[in-house]
Amino acid sequence: MSENRLLDANINRSAEGLRVLEDIARFRLDNQRLSAAIRSLRHRVRDLFKGREHSLLAARNASADVGQTTSQQETGSDQRNDLRDTVLSNFKRVQEASRSIEEILKTKGEYTAGKIVEELRFSVYELEVELMSFFSRQLPAGIYGILGEKFSLGRSNVQVAQEMVDAGISVLQYREKLKDKSIKAIYEECLAIRQITRDAGVPFIVNDYADIALMVEADGIHQGQDDIPIKALRQIAPDMILGCSTHSPAQAQQAIDDGADYIGVGPIFTTQTKEDVCAAVGLEYLDHVIKHHDIPFVAIGGIKRNNLAQVLERGAKTVCLVTEIIGAEDIGKRIKEIQEIFNAGEER
Structure with missing residues (x-):
């Protein structure tokens, strides 16, 4: 037939x-x-x-x-x-x-x-x-997690990464400095975390180390203002998510012009988790980015459970809480509490 x-x-x-x-x-x-x-x-x-x-x-x-x-x-x-x-x-x-x-x-x-x-x-x-x-080179909405072993209550980055992924974060960034770890140790940790995030379908971003990000096949690279420019980085990582920290309207515009896939907006509040960080830019800079740009962004810096609602009310979709998560005794419970604040904001 x-x-x-x-x-x-x-x-x-x-x-x-x-x-x-x-x-x-x-x-x-x-x-x-x-x-x-x-x-x-x-x-x-x-x-x-x-x-x-x-x-x-x-x-x-x-x-x-x-x-x-x-x-x-x-x-x-x-x-x-x-x-x-x-x-x-x-x-x-x-x-x-x-x-x-x-x-x-x-x-x-x-x-x-x-x-x-x-x-x-x-x-x-x-x-x-x-x-x-x-x-896809899109930044997902939700909780943007950042690793930092010295704030993790003695737990390894790999252990914390597993707990964060299991609890349902949306994206995970590896951030360590050479003064604290050898380049070999950083590479080995990124390799292990890449597998954890890959299995869970969570985008994995490496801060600063473009070579390691490429070697472990991370999803993206995040750069600061004093790191390799996004435009140059795109030449060796054409398909990766490239993010750039910004602290002012001029820096945001420059990152956009250079082809960043997303920008970091902050520090919104005073933070101690990053050395040589600039003064808090406040909610005003967040308002500026939301009003003038369509680029995806992650709100970051000093954000805790007690001020998260303020950030979400302004229109932030992706938010990073560093020590609030990795410094918690029970990471899974803490992420659940944060997700409840996200959900409450969506219902308003």
């Missing part, structure tokens, strides 16, 4: 697209959870049609496929600029093929099977959001 030929073509399209995505999650992202989820979907598609392989193969007629000529004549429509394009294209292929399978099954009176494929299609939509986030 002609319906079997339609099914055969689209089952293959769906499974092939899922295999490409599975391989990218497995071999490029080293993400066991995503790889396993995509693999499971691929097997579920194939399992739906067990027992009818013979009829599907009998309906196949690749040599007489009129679409081959059209495909061969196309120039450019299937080009890929980078791996992100490949991921996006294969998700679309799987989604479109799944919809076609669903409609064909319903046409054949196999309504239950069609609904199963519909469910699978919605699972693919969810996976697309998650996998594409690895190829």
